[in-house]
Amino acid sequence: MAKTPPPFAPFEWKIAWRYLRARRVEGGVSVMTWISLIGITLAVFALIATLAVRSGFRSEFVGTILGANAHVTVYSAGNFDAQGNLDRTIEDYDGVADRIAQVPGVERAAPLVKGQVLITNRERSSGVEVFGIQPDDLLDLPGVAESEQAVGDLSEFQNGEDVIAIGSGVARSIGATVGDTVKLTSPNGVKTAFGTSPRVNAYRVVYVFSAGRYDIDRTRVYMPFEQAQSFFNREGVADEIEVMVDRPEELTPILIPILEAAGERSQIWTWQDASGGFLRALEVEDNVMFIILSILVLIAAMNIVSGLIMLVKNKGRDIGILRTIGLSEGSVLRVFFICGAFTGIIGTAMGVGLGCLFAIYIDPIFSFVNYVMGGGVWDPSIRGIYALPAELHLSDVLKAIGLSLGLSFFVTYFPARRAARLNPVEALRYE
Incomplete structure (x- = not known):
């Protein structure tokens, strides 16, 4: 009795890598892969950059309050x-x-x-x-x-x-x-x-x-x-x-x-009482921005679905042959799941890299933007602080990675399952 290969066996990775490197004459799959990759990269970059700026803005705002004002003020009634x-x-x-x-x-x-x-x-x-x-x-x-x-x-x-x-x-x-x-x-x-x-x-x-x-x-x-x-x-x-x-x-x-x-007859007034409304507004804005950018990541992940659907359609004959020579539905599913997940992983890694670089080098980047725009991009009289801050937190990075990979894996499963359930007889009927 033949031994059943383990999940994600080397041959499954080899087939998936072959499909990811498909030439344009084979249906433009490589173009869709690049579009999906760039979309995920930019979405994750935007998410990390926004979270870093929001964290930096709150930290800078709170730091300046605590650095020059009383934490608690005691006064008489x-x-x-x-x-x-x-x-x-x-x-x-x-x-x-x-x-x-x-x-x-x-x-x-x-x-x-x-x-x-x-x-x-x-x-x-x-x-x-x-x-x-x-x-x-x-x-x-x-x-x-x-x-x-x-x-x-x-x-x-x-x-x-x-x-x-x-x-x-x-x-x-x-x-x-x-x-x-x-x-x-x-x-x-x-x-x-x-x-x-x-x-x-x-x-x-x-x-x-x-x-x-x-x-x-x-x-x-x-x-x-x-x-x-x-x-x-x-x-x-x-x-x-x-x-x-x-x-x-x-x-x-x-x-x-x-x-x-x-x-x-003593009363107290804290820094949170004085600035609580603004801090709560920042918290609400953080949550709203995360939801909006999560939708952006979802839209970028949907490009993976489009690419996989095209890949499954173009590789129907290959799927039929693979099923005929003995590949199980699970193996076919994993092959196409690897195709989509690999795009999501690479795009997420590139987006994390760009987002972290943006947060680390935000000062020269902002100075360049200010120079190109002719100055006056940041008005401290409106925003309260003198420069655009960014503060990179591991929790924000992990949150962006988890969201991107989770959505990429989730949307990849459905076209991969469609490929696995393709009837080999129907796939080879007109070949």
Whole structure:
């Protein structure tokens, strides 16, 4: 009794390879193979490139938020004074900050004084938001203290008086640089018998930073804490407590201990509350883009079906002969399955390679596109960050590979099964 060959035996691979290399005179199968291969390659490339850009955009956005903003902000619910005005300042800010800093998982708690002012340099003015912060606490903000595009020295911020640090966008808008003296004008200044007159003070710029976010660089100014208290009439009080934690993306377990440490009538506001809507929009967009690009991969995989159907039609006589000399239905199915699956595997591998190269070399690619288009392709005032980011994740690559191979194998099965069920008598009837 003859021994049954194992599945995917060498002769099955040999026959499949012969069909994949079919000449144009044999029905144009090679042309359809190339079309299927290019389609799968481009679809997988587009999927990986899009996933990398979306991951990079979210990572860059979250990184710039966490690098220059409080992870958790603690402020007072407020009390009404004798005139009926709501006072939300924190009096025992050092004590509150010390208690919060002792909560497990909290890296730092720092009091802040905040206010909006008009900054003027010569004849150019701009509205900015001033953050009064202790110099040591400013050094703990990586988006500011570790800015690669920063100009100046923060040691002068620690030692000097009447000094400020400004964002690069603020510097551009008013034409200021390190060493210049600018004026800050606050509408809530000195109280006189005739009302409140604006307060105008001059400050020397000692540091210009770029936090990586256009909206931060365009509006943010840092001032030593004591000077901010004096400038904004906050002597002896702070507006809020800025809290930095070890794991900012997992805030839920630490919020209640922070609130308890802050004391009664305290409230909290997290970075997720401030940017949650945008992050949820990014998540929805990620899911929608994946679905759309999955359809693109499916369309590309359908080219494999077209090529296999043509191959089965052109090779009907061969199928009849192979069945006559003893090939089983399973062997014929596997031969044509290999033809389609091989195209899907090669196309997927090429698409993964192109997608990974795109993510790795996105900066020179984007610079070239920007040069060809004459500049202005990326507007940071609209998108918030200064460049198109890309971040390659193994999970995204595996997701694209699984989707492409799964669809390729799935659509290949049906024309391969049709070939296996072809009646050899009918195939050879007119030969």
